[in-house]
Amino acid sequence: MLIVGLTGGLACGKSLVARALAEMGCHVIEADEIGREVSEPGGEAYDAVIAAFGKEITGADDRIDRSKLAARVFDSPPDLERLNAIIHPAVRARARRRIQEIEASDPHAMIVYVAAILIESGAYREMDKMIVVTCPREQQIARAMERPGAVEADVLARLDRQMPMEKKRTWADYLIDTGGTKEDTLRQTRIVYEDLGKLTI
Secondary structure (H helix, E strand, C coil), X not given: CEEEEEEECCCCCHHHHHHHHHHCCCEEEXXXXXXXXXXXXXXXXXXHHHXXXXXXXXXXXXXXXXXXXXXXXXXXXXXXXXXXXXXXXXXXXXXXXXXXXXXXXXXXXXEEEECCCCCCCCHHHHCCEEEEEECCHHHHHHHHHCXXXXXXXXXXXXXXXXXXXXXXXXXXXXXXXXXXXXXXXXHHHHHHHHHHHCCCC
16 A cells, blocks of 8 residues: 655645546545545544634524634634644544545555645655645635635735645655646646656555
8 A cells, every 4th residue: 555645735736636636546545535534523623623713603504604613713823733733633643544444445555645734744754755735826826716715915925834845845755846737737647646656566
C-alpha cells in the first residue's frame, strides 16, 4: 500500500488532479469531505464545535452552518486555531480508519489523501509521497472568483493567509503545474501516477 498526500493552494486544481487519479484507479480520500462528516450532528467533532462557538453557528435543523462558522473564524486567528484543534484530529482519525479498511481489501492500494493544509497541519508526515499542485497566483485569483458568491477581498485575504506556494513546493516529491491546459494537467498527472505505480509493486 502507498499513501500519497495531495495538496496545493486555493483554486490550484487539486480537485481536477484528484478526480483524474481516482479514474486511474487510486482510492481518493478528501479531508474536506471528512471534515463535513465529523461536523454533522452525531459526528466526532460536532459537540466540541458547538461548545466552542455556540448554537448561533447552527441552522434551523441543528446542523452547523459552514458559512456562519467561516464568518466567525475568518478574521480571528485564535478562533481558527481553536476550530482546527477540534476538527483536524477527528478528520485524521476517521481518515486512518478508512485507510485501514482500504488496506484490508486491497493490500496494494494507492491511496491519495487530499487536504489543503496537509503541510500546515503536520499530516504530511504520515504520507509516503507528496504531490503539490501549483499554478500562478493570478490564475488562483481568477479561478477562485469564478466560484459562486466569491468576493475578491475575501479571496485575496485567504491567499495571504495560506502558506506561500514557493514554500509549499519544497515539500513536493512531485509537482503538477495546472497553469496550462487541462490536457497538459492530465498528462502530468498520468506521469506521476505511473511513477507512483512502480512503488506499489
